[in-house]
Amino acid sequence: MLHDSKHFVSDGIALTDLANREILSGTVLSSDGDRHVRLRRVLSEQLSACSVKQLGQELRTRAGLLVDEHIDSGCGAFDAAALSRQMAGDTVMRLMGLPEEVWPQLGERTAAFYDVCGPDGPRYQQALPLATAIVPFLHDTVTRDTVAEDSWLGAIYRAVNGGEFDESDAIPLASAYAVAAMDTTVLGLTEAIRQLAHHPKQWSLLRQDTSLAENAIHEALRLEAPVQGFGRLVAERVRLGDTWIEAGEQVWLLYGSAGRDTDKWGVAADAFNIRRLNARDHLAFGAGRHMCAGVPLALMQGRALLEALASRCTRLSPAGEANRMLNNVLRGWSRVPIAAQLTGPLIGSRQPQ
Numbered sequence: 001m002l003h004d005s006k007h008f009v010s011d012g013i014a015l016t017d018l019a020n021r022e023i024l025s026g027t028v029l030s031s032d033g034d035r036h037v038r039l040r041r042v043l044s045e046q047l048s049a050c051s052v053k054q055l056g057q058e059l060r061t062r063a064g065l066l067v068d069e070h071i072d073s074g075c076g077a078f079d080a081a082a083l084s085r086q087m088a089g090d091t092v093m094r095l096m097g098l099p100e101e102v103w104p105q106l107g108e109r110t111a112a113f114y115d116v117c118g119p120d121g122p123r124y125q126q127a128l129p130l131a132t133a134i135v136p137f138l139h140d141t142v143t144r145d146t147v148a149e150d151s152w153l154g155a156i157y158r159a160v161n162g163g164e165f166d167e168s169d170a171i172p173l174a175s176a177y178a179v180a181a182m183d184t185t186v187l188g189l190t191e192a193i194r195q196l197a198h199h200p201k202q203w204s205l206l207r208q209d210t211s212l213a214e215n216a217i218h219e220a221l222r223l224e225a226p227v228q229g230f231g232r233l234v235a236e237r238v239r240l241g242d243t244w245i246e247a248g249e250q251v252w253l254l255y256g257s258a259g260r261d262t263d264k265w266g267v268a269a270d271a272f273n274i275r276r277l278n279a280r281d282h283l284a285f286g287a288g289r290h291m292c293a294g295v296p297l298a299l300m301q302g303r304a305l306l307e308a309l310a311s312r313c314t315r316l317s318p319a320g321e322a323n324r325m326l327n328n329v330l331r332g333w334s335r336v337p338i339a340a341q342l343t344g345p346l347i348g349s350r351q352p353q
């Protein structure tokens with residue numbers, strides 16, 4: 001279905017008309033055809049594997065500093081969710097070109113966008129004002145003249161200058177990229193660390209061979225897809241197995257469920273195995289035309305963070321109860337306490353208790 005964009009279109013990614021018409025309308029996620037191609041092209045260079053590779057050293061340095069800071073301030077213990085939030089948040093906001101003082105305020109709003117993609121209910125209603133405020137908030141904080149040339153926003157305004165979009169499209173476009181990049185990565189990184197803390201043998205394997213870090217991220221995403229599902233609108237009557245689906249109906253695609261399908265993954269579908277050969281074949285990044293545009297960036301951040309942890313910690317273990325973050329579409333954790341056994345004392349830091 002993800003590969004069949006003739007029958008299943010993205011104008012219908014959220015479950016309610018209000019969200020599709022008022023909040024998602026015109027964004028890269030919910031566009032089809034030529035407009036989608038144009039919206040997707042605007043940051044394709046910045047998000048390409050080649051450009052992201054050039055960020056590698058910067059991300060490794062940031063990951064190392066953050067891991068030291070979090071482990072040090074917790075005297076050997078840390079919250080995997082807070083660490084991942086800072087890693088992904090700092091990276092995306094910096095690349096986006098947003099002024100540092102607005103980072104926390106935007107960070108608090110992005111999950112609301114996913115709540116409003118789900119069914120109408122108390123959580124949806126509570127999120128509506130926050131989700132609708134993202135674009136006006138960015139309008140108030142970003143001005144064309146203060147945007148750095150080499151940032152994502154800089155690239156978006158260059159496309160406006162080149163006549164590819166109207167000026168009024170710039171902020172909605174930027175907000176969709178920020179929203180797509182933030183919570184997804186935070187939850188994915190958090191889950192990878194949580195899984196490794198629960199599976200000491202897998203942690204040892206990773207420490208012996210850190211090239212397995214990318215597979216560890218894929219396994220975490222397969223098991224606990226941060227975006228559990230998105231909708232599609234049926235554009236033309238279509239047959240699926242024995243069922244006909246009528247034009248105008250909506251389907252909900254369950255990326256999370258696909259990651260646990262025993263027909264695909266075998267009897268060990270529920271196992272976290274960082275040496276799984278086809279680990280990258282999950283649907284947590286979607287597939288087809290709307291497949292995640294930020295895969296290289298998400299994986300690079302994950303690799304940097306896991307490598308930094310592997311070089312400093314001989315062992316990770318759960319250190320108390322983790323808290324789920326509740327959201328209509330996202331799945332993951334808001335707090336995951338981890339105890340780290342260190343390879344040695346951190347330079348200039350307190351000793352773990």
Ligand code: HEM
Nearest residue numbers: 028029180181184185188227284285286290292293294298
């Ligand atoms: C682990 C982290 C991530 C996960 C699990 C994830 C997941 C997804 C999924 C499932 C979709 C498909 C939507 C659909 O089927 O309609 C998607 C699309 C998208 N993602 Fe990601 N994402 C992640 C990180 C990122 C990052 C770092 C960026 C950076 C900008 C990003 C940008 C986008 C964009 C722009 C789209 C829309 C693509 C389109 O509609 O053509 N994502 N993502």
